Amino acid sequence: MIEVNERIDVPAPPDEVWKILSNPRDVVDCVPGATLGEAHEDGTLDAAVVVKFGPAKVTFKAVVGMELDEATKTGQVSSKGKDNQGGTRFNAKMNFGVVDQPPGSAIDIKATVEITGRLASLVEGGAKLVVKYMTNEFSKRLAERVSAETAK
Amino acid sequence: MKVYERLAEAFKAEGTKHIFGMMGDGNMYWMHALAKLGVTKFEVRHEGAGLGMADGFARVTRTPGVATATCGPGVSQLATALLTASRARSPLVAFVGEHPMGDDEYNQQLKVEIFAAACETGFVRVKTPDSVDDMVRKAFYRARVESRPIMLSAPMDVQQKPFDDDEPYVPSTQVLTRGLIMPNPAALDKAVEIISNSKKPVIIVGRGAKWANAGDAVKKLAERTGAVIATTLMAKTWLNEDEFHVGVSGTYGTRTSMKLFEESDCVIAVGASLNQFTTEHGYLYPNAKFVHLDTQTHVIMGNGRGADCYVQTDARTGVEALESALAKRNFKATGYRTGEVRERLANAWEDRTQFDLDPGTVDPRLVITALDDVIPDTISLNTGSGATAGFSNILFRKQRPNVLAGHFYGCIGQMLPAAMGAIVATGNKPLVLVDGDASVMMHLAEFETAVRYNQPLLVVVMNNEMLGAEYYKLDVHKMDAEQSCITTPDLGAVAVAFGGRGKLARSVEDVRKAAAEWVAKPGPMMIDVRISRSVIPLPYRRIHYGKDE
Numbered sequence: 004m005i006e007v008n009e010r011i012d013v014p015a016p017p018d019e020v021w022k023i024l025s026n027p028r029d030v031v032d033c034v035p036g037a038t039l040g041e042a043h044e045d046g047t048l049d050a051a052v053v054v055k056f057g058p059a060k061v062t063f064k065a066v067v068g069m070e071l072d073e074a075t076k077t078g079q080v081s082s083k084g085k086d087n088q089g090g091t092r093f094n095a096k097m098n099f100g101v102v103d104q105p106p107g108s109a110i111d112i113k114a115t116v117e118i119t120g121r122l123a124s125l126v127e128g129g130a131k132l133v134v135k136y137m138t139n140e141f142s143k144r145l146a147e148r149v150s151a152e153t154a155k
Numbered sequence: 156m157k158v159y160e161r162l163a164e165a166f167k168a169e170g171t172k173h174i175f176g177m178m179g180d181g182n183m184y185w186m187h188a189l190a191k192l193g194v195t196k197f198e199v200r201h202e203g204a205g206l207g208m209a210d211g212f213a214r215v216t217r218t219p220g221v222a223t224a225t226c227g228p229g230v231s232q233l234a235t236a237l238l239t240a241s242r243a244r245s246p247l248v249a250f251v252g253e254h255p256m257g258d259d260e261y262n263q264q265l266k267v268e269i270f271a272a273a274c275e276t277g278f279v280r281v282k283t284p285d286s287v288d289d290m291v292r293k294a295f296y297r298a299r300v301e302s303r304p305i306m307l308s309a310p311m312d313v314q315q316k317p318f319d320d321d322e323p324y325v326p327s328t329q330v331l332t333r334g335l336i337m338p339n340p341a342a343l344d345k346a347v348e349i350i351s352n353s354k355k356p357v358i359i360v361g362r363g364a365k366w367a368n369a370g371d372a373v374k375k376l377a378e379r380t381g382a383v384i385a386t387t388l389m390a391k392t393w394l395n396e397d398e399f400h401v402g403v404s405g406t407y408g409t410r411t412s413m414k415l416f417e418e419s420d421c422v423i424a425v426g427a428s429l430n431q432f433t434t435e436h437g438y439l440y441p442n443a444k445f446v447h448l449d450t451q452t453h454v455i456m457g458n459g460r461g462a463d464c465y466v467q468t469d470a471r472t473g474v475e476a477l478e479s480a481l482a483k484r485n486f487k488a489t490g491y492r493t494g495e496v497r498e499r500l501a502n503a504w505e506d507r508t509q510f511d512l513d514p515g516t517v518d519p520r521l522v523i524t525a526l527d528d529v530i531p532d533t534i535s536l537n538t539g540s541g542a543t544a545g546f547s548n549i550l551f552r553k554q555r556p557n558v559l560a561g562h563f564y565g566c567i568g569q570m571l572p573a574a575m576g577a578i579v580a581t582g583n584k585p586l587v588l589v590d591g592d593a594s595v596m597m598h599l600a601e602f603e604t605a606v607r608y609n610q611p612l613l614v615v616v617m618n619n620e621m622l623g624a625e626y627y628k629l630d631v632h633k634m635d636a637e638q639s640c641i642t643t644p645d646l647g648a649v650a651v652a653f654g655g656r657g658k659l660a661r662s663v664e665d666v667r668k669a670a671a672e673w674v675a676k677p678g679p680m681m682i683d684v685r686i687s688r689s690v691i692p693l694p695y696r697r698i699h700y701g702k703d704e
Contacts, residue, residue: 132700
């Protein structure tokens with residue numbers, strides 16, 4: 004089990020940040036290596052994400068679901084997927100919340116990622132760092148997107 | 156004559172010219188008889204090392220290596236070496252004494268059958284004088300056919316019984332007649348179909364292709380199909396005279412090769428099991444169809460699947476058949492064989508990451524490249540396993556008569572005996588072993604054996620005074636990596652004390668000088684090179700540190 008615990012600072016008020024975070028397309032767009040697919044009637048989205056674990060480049064096909072609470076500005080993104088060869092599966096849950104941090108906001112992210120199957124042995128070492136890198140990239144892109152949106 | 160004398164005669168008739176092991180009262184009569192028959196023996200300091208030598212011998216000759224140990228404690232010393240030999244698929248016959256039948260209270264008794272089975276070793280017992288010939292023949296037959304270690308156990312009391320037969324012993328080679336395995340025509344057709352529809356083929360060759368002498372056929376096929384050639388770790392550097400040779404397929408490969416593999420639409424594997432290491436669980440070749448040539452009935456690859464087309468065949472016969480079938484169709488493709496790929500391969504092996512070195516140490520990468528430069532390509536190379544294999548298995552690039560990595564069973568310590576056995580197999584030709592400090596220390600006493608037999612062996616110890624694999628793994632988990640550190644003495648001085656030559660090296664110049672000295676006058680020598688802990692092996696950077704290079 005890989006655990007992620009991050010706080011991202013963004014130079015925009017909570018309402019602006021929430022606008023972006025409550026849009027699944029915007030959120031998935033910030034995940035490095037991810038591309039979006041079709042939306043389903045139940046609100047879930049198809050997505051693909053390419054992750055490099057050392058020399059192994061894995062393309063995961065996933066289904067992403069999102070639950071939002073506008074009042075508290077918190078949300079949960081869950082996604083489950085497996086690779087093209089059916090050799091590795093992942094199950095990720097991310098809880099996020101936007102808090103006031105004048106002059107801007109902060110986004111608290113708590114996530115767990117479970118990887119099983121052929122690459123499970125990598126989870127002990129490198130995979131944790133790969134997920135950490137992806138989280139940092141995600142934070143960076145999210146902050147950039149928020150800044151760009153608020154500048155408009 | 157006695158049973159033990161007939162046993163010795165039978166071994167000699169099977170072609171045994173060397174035996175490796177340690178004498179005890181369970182095998183000493185047999186050893187004595189063999190010596191009288193002119194068979195050379197190598198007395199080691201630990202029975203496991205004796206079997207390791209027989210293993211190293213068999214890896215070169217592909218004929219049964221013979222090791223020996225006495226009953227009980229002699230046999231149990233063989234455990235790790237037997238498992239290593241089993242994983243290396245080496246044909247071995249281990250002659251072991253056994254406690255007298257009917258004396259279960261014997262001090263040195265051991266449940267040998269169970270022990271052998273746990274060590275992935277076949278088991279044959281000489282129960283009666285009448286069965287001697289049959290049992291020896293069976294042991295050698297099984298070693299040849301199953302290509303793994305077979306334990307031939309002879310209870311001490313049975314060995315002393317009279318043997319009354321002057322009929323000559325019939326060796327297993329006379330009983331075992333087999334020709335080459337020919338490819339199934341329908342399977343071949345399917346393979347040709349897949350290959351002729353591919354634009355970017357990769358040919359992966361393993362030890363099986365080397366053993367079958369399929370080299371020329373593979374190069375011809377590569378030219379016709381526009382394929383790049385990659386090897387498994389075990390066949391490292393083989394065929395690299397080909398311009399489009401990309402090195403090892405797997406974590407010990409270059410970033411350039413991995414990018415090329417990603418583009419591939421067809422993999423032709425020859426005499427390689429395509430296990431999870433060669434293909435990184437299949438992820439190295441996300442877009443390729445697989446054509447798999449091997450002598451086994453079938454092989455499941457490291458991605459858990461069988462090939463799109465599996466052909467059971469002798470490697471050389473199969474590859475030649477493919478090439479000529481494609482020639483008949485006038486199939487010729489450029490594939491990967493372009494100027495652009497040539498350029499990409501030109502600097503593929505550069506490891507550009509910089510590290511600050513610990514004081515008084517050398518960058519291990521520079522040690523390997525210096526050795527590869529100083530040691531001429533007429534001299535064979537064995538690399539050990541362990542963390543420092545991450546340097547030697549990538550950076551040694553010269554093709555040599557034998558280049559063999561030592562990753563079988565994932566253990567350390569076994570490569571020194573294997574290197575010593577390999578030297579015997581080549582008729583005492585010089586050989587270099589590059590191994591880690593914990594690995595060499597494990598069977599250090601056998602260096603004295605190498606001195607005693609005046610073997611032209613250079614042992615280069617990549618010495619970071621630690622269990623490297625554990626050090627980096629602890630480091631990644633932000634735990635106390637110092638717990639994996641163990642000091643060693645000056646191993647160059649130890650080698651001299653053992654009667655050989657030795658040097659302690661703290662600079663690349665030291666290494667070059669000492670290695671050049673050895674090349675000029677090969678003999679048993681050890682170079683203790685103090686390498687920096689700060690330089691993380693590239694495979695670990697990839698797997699444990701989540702880096703790309």
